[in-house]
Amino acid sequence: MATSEDVIARVQQYAARNYNPIPVVLERGEGVWAWDPEGRRYLDMLGAYSALNHGHRHPRVVRAAHRQIDKIAVVARAYYTEELGRLVEYLAKLTGLDRVLPMNSGAEAVETALKVARAWGHRVKGVPPGETTIVVCDNNFHGRTTTIVGFSSEAPYREPFAPATPGFVSIPYGDLAALEAALTERAVAFLVEPIQGEGGIIVPPDGYLREARRLCTERNALFIADEVQTGLGRTGRLFAVDHEDVKPDLLVLGKALGGGVLPVSACVGRAEPMDAVRPGEHGSTFGGSPFAMAVALAALQVVVDDRLADNAAELGAYTLQRLRSQGLPGIRDVRGRGLLLGVELDPRVGGADRVCHELARRGVLCKGTREHVLRIAPPLIIERAELDPAIDTVLDTIDLLTG
Numbered sequence: 001m002a003t004s005e006d007v008i009a010r011v012q013q014y015a016a017r018n019y020n021p022i023p024v025v026l027e028r029g030e031g032v033w034a035w036d037p038e039g040r041r042y043l044d045m046l047g048a049y050s051a052l053n054h055g056h057r058h059p060r061v062v063r064a065a066h067r068q069i070d071k072i073a074v075v076a077r078a079y080y081t082e083e084l085g086r087l088v089e090y091l092a093k094l095t096g097l098d099r100v101l102p103m104n105s106g107a108e109a110v111e112t113a114l115k116v117a118r119a120w121g122h123r124v125k126g127v128p129p130g131e132t133t134i135v136v137c138d139n140n141f142h143g144r145t146t147t148i149v150g151f152s153s154e155a156p157y158r159e160p161f162a163p164a165t166p167g168f169v170s171i172p173y174g175d176l177a178a179l180e181a182a183l184t185e186r187a188v189a190f191l192v193e194p195i196q197g198e199g200g201i202i203v204p205p206d207g208y209l210r211e212a213r214r215l216c217t218e219r220n221a222l223f224i225a226d227e228v229q230t231g232l233g234r235t236g237r238l239f240a241v242d243h244e245d246v247k248p249d250l251l252v253l254g255k256a257l258g259g260g261v262l263p264v265s266a267c268v269g270r271a272e273p274m275d276a277v278r279p280g281e282h283g284s285t286f287g288g289s290p291f292a293m294a295v296a297l298a299a300l301q302v303v304v305d306d307r308l309a310d311n312a313a314e315l316g317a318y319t320l321q322r323l324r325s326q327g328l329p330g331i332r333d334v335r336g337r338g339l340l341l342g343v344e345l346d347p348r349v350g351g352a353d354r355v356c357h358e359l360a361r362r363g364v365l366c367k368g369t370r371e372h373v374l375r376i377a378p379p380l381i382i383e384r385a386e387l388d389p390a391i392d393t394v395l396d397t398i399d400l401l402t403g
């Protein structure tokens, strides 16, 4: 069996250089734990950027995957499957929306929402083709396709891949006056993360989402919530827009929709915009395959039946309070909702990467979101007895590195 050292050497030599991983090799996972080839155990406080809300290999999701793979796995959308029907019905009813368009990655589901918005803008709102605008927020993160990075405000995400797709207007996050000004006749949609995840766990001012929803209705523009990271229990409610009782026109889901087993994403929406895209105008070979749909259905059922959002609300509030109450000089701010928390570090600590390397040495897996923000986003199945020692380790490590 390959050692950690062998694995790292092979990956470093042959894999493309688009990542710079922490030197930890993971070969087995169960629940909130993962092990390296040498048998060292790690508590997973990153949860694969919220793809692991269910933890590693959740038994109910794994059972559904095994059952389905023994029947049929991949069917093109040229045909019907029972699994597709079951998933789209469950997800439509769960969200109170009408139509579900399954894709694979989060970025593809965002792209789907953008295409739906443009098609609706031309065909229903009546904006001349090629003249629609979509309003987005500064500091956003919606994925890595060429169109999406084109409206990123992060130069390293955007600049090497110019020219950008036209038709996007970016405004400051949380700024309702800017939104009102940007929602012109030609604006067909406002795309927003209810909490900016990759942007440093930024929670908008209270009432922002509700008022943004109202403005979109008033100006006849679609409200698109990108809940790829915040959805499915992560912030202590099923969806982060639920904190403000907001119903989006389009809801974008990914990550945890795959139950920690597969990439599964979806754009879910009201019938009017969704029906603006006609047969043949959009799709994906693997999107909606019975294997993915069976896994996604089990994933959703676990979120609902096991009340993962309630656990996130309770343990998230507890973690936030513990991290704040220490008053460590190395911690400038702790923010977030549910189990999507960001610890803003004092620059003296030396950056989130430095903390993550030391945490890994001590058996806790974490990752930064911005240079000085440590993200805490463990699986939502975590228990307090597992969380407590990890919080101790995080506090201890930050204190040690503050010097």
Ligand SMILES: Cc1ncc(COP(=O)(O)O)c(C=O)c1O
Binding pocket: 049, 105, 106, 107, 108, 110, 141, 142, 143, 144, 193, 197, 198, 226, 227, 228, 229, 230, 254, 255
């Ligand atoms: C809010 C949001 N949207 C979209 C994406 C892209 O998802 P994926 O990496 O599956 O394409 C991410 C990924 O982090 C995200 O946080």
